[in-house]
Amino acid sequence: MSKICGGIFTSHVPGIGKAIAQNLQNDPYWKPFFDGFDPIHRWLAAEKPDVAVVFYNDHGLNFFLDKMPTFAIGAANEYRHEDEGWGIAFARPFQGHADLSWHIIEHVVASEFDPVMCQAMTVDHAVAVPFELCWPGKDAFPTKLIPIAINTVQHPLPSPKRCHDLGKAVGRAIESWGGNEKVVIFGTGGLSHQLEGERAGHINVDYDKFCLRNLAPDPEALLQHDTLDIVELAGSQGVEILNWIAARGALTGSVRELASNYHVPISNTAAATVLLSHSERVLA
Amino acid sequence: MSKICGGIFTSHVPGIGKAIAQNLQNDPYWKPFFDGFDPIHRWLAAEKPDVAVVFYNDHGLNFFLDKMPTFAIGAANEYRHEDEGWGIAFARPFQGHADLSWHIIEHVVASEFDPVMCQAMTVDHAVAVPFELCWPGKDAFPTKLIPIAINTVQHPLPSPKRCHDLGKAVGRAIESWGGNEKVVIFGTGGLSHQLEGERAGHINVDYDKFCLRNLAPDPEALLQHDTLDIVELAGSQGVEILNWIAARGALTGSVRELASNYHVPISNTAAATVLLSHSERVLA
């Protein structure tokens, strides 16, 4: 049976991609953020996961408002990043795992979720930046991708509880898969930030620390706020924490925080990176 | 508050549209089917519903397998039928009701459904044929449209229970809408038929009669079969009964059968038309 070895949670600000392209990892502005990936690089080198299931939100590359999904699951054997409007496209393709995608889809539909099934899709910086951060360089990514998009763009957004439940269903699906893949779960986006309106530049360090403190031991604490609470607390893009909440839901066993890095600001964003290890829950 | 005055359930075979275009309503092959709409025409003339919420399935006009929704809700102020591959497009546009669509979307997302929100969409014969049947002629349709598409194309399909529950949530949403619209619910497609494979031409009169007998008094009887049971019983397109099951779910009050017409065959299909009246449940 497949095993989930852990979870990686990280901001995905497009500016990070630009910093990577310009080799600014040791620039004083960027270094405190990039340093957060040192333990993740070591952990990935040790764990060598076969597949990454990535909860993220599309920012207007693959989905438009004519057909805006609440949840969408990729079921392709290859994905690509494409120009999102500013002329940058990451070169490395992402290898998919369509068979496992379909297994997840079958499982979550049977669990009363209503996903969009995507046999062909592009993925945006919310997938590409975390992959570039985790596996820097030019080599082909060693880990396959299954992207799961959550609507954080057009309200009504799914509730935090609904996202957490989706994550749980995805976690159970992975663990019931007959292959022997080792899977890592990603949640990307956040933490607090707001790009638009008179409150642009909003940051809420207290709320972010509340999330970081509870993510490993008590993720249900994050469900006490509804989506509009989160918009008010964390900003209209801070609601991307829904991706983290879903990803944390997929870790249904024993969880331990291995690394956590919080650095404000990166661009307009309170940036954060967390690594959790996961193992089957031992019944005492 | 808005009221739901009833439900119309009908087959939507493209051939019906062709028969309408060729004025074959009184042709001996077609007459027994078209006659089923006489009571519906009288009822619509008496009830004059403002809005039709139509549960149907897209047959490859608006949705493709790159982004295949489980459930999709239209949120436009106008919809059109377009050429589906054989050069026929019905001329009359469908007026939408975007505000009520958004109210329904808000309600069902809060009820833990995960719809695709469609601010622009085309509708296929599964909407256009029932509208042409109900309001024949050239005049603008007197009733606005809110289309709700259910995946009956690519497995896994949503379960009959999930469709029924979606219908219930949509019904509650309509009844909580602050407007004073009178709403009719449509379920289109079915009954038993199968277009493809060695079993093409499959018809199951017993199963169809079971559905027709239970639709008004005991719709939950239809939930005892799962989607693959229904494929086996009713054929791979007979599974369009999911649209009927969802539509019946929206009628949460007192229901009475006003008319029922079952005629086999129309094209490859066991055709059926049912009219149910609906009123708020009176608590005895």
Added chain:
Amino acid sequence: MAQGKRAIPGTLVFDGDAAQAGYALNAMCYSFNSLANRQAFAADEEGYMERFHLTPEQKDAVRQRNVLGMLAAGGNVYYLAKLAGIFGLNVQDLGALQTGMSLEEFKAALLEHSVTETRVAQDGRLAA
């Protein structure tokens, strides 16, 4: 490939396995919603199939107008119906082709189920 799938006689369930296998063929058929694309296909079938990267099996099935072959290669009937339209075949023609019957036999088989049952309630709104 999923295991332990339920078998339904004479029926291919269009699931993830079929959808994966058939993507190119179905994408081509979906393009036939557009008249210009239907004309382009009619003008150059081989070039059009190549443009959509059909598999050799899919191409052969299309060349031979072999509906069961298209289904076996992952075709979905809702999309294939658009291709059938180009060939001038309706769903009853398709039924005959797939079952090995003549069109008249296929229609006769459907008529074996022939039934009409009508109920109309007593209700003022339904009075003629």
Added chain:
Amino acid sequence: MAQGKRAIPGTLVFDGDAAQAGYALNAMCYSFNSLANRQAFAADEEGYMERFHLTPEQKDAVRQRNVLGMLAAGGNVYYLAKLAGIFGLNVQDLGALQTGMSLEEFKAALLEHSVTETRVAQDGRLAA
């Protein structure tokens, strides 16, 4: 228009009302994923806006590079960001424009929240 909506200070929630109002503007911005479309817009802003049926308010806001005006007219920031890119504005420039600060003031305001907190567990897999 939905009633009894929750007000969040300085924040426009992009809901159904906004999405309805902003559809044309957002559709135009979505088209800017393509370089050719960005060039077409740059070559003829007025013609391009007309092609997407922007409302008069939307056109004015675009002409004036008025971000708050675009938001008030239903623009969604994820799509507007693509338009901003054409104008050579990044998200920090947008922040300054919307808050009435200079770019330096906006950056300084962000730095007021400055904090770095790092934890790394003792674990063999993390050893350098």
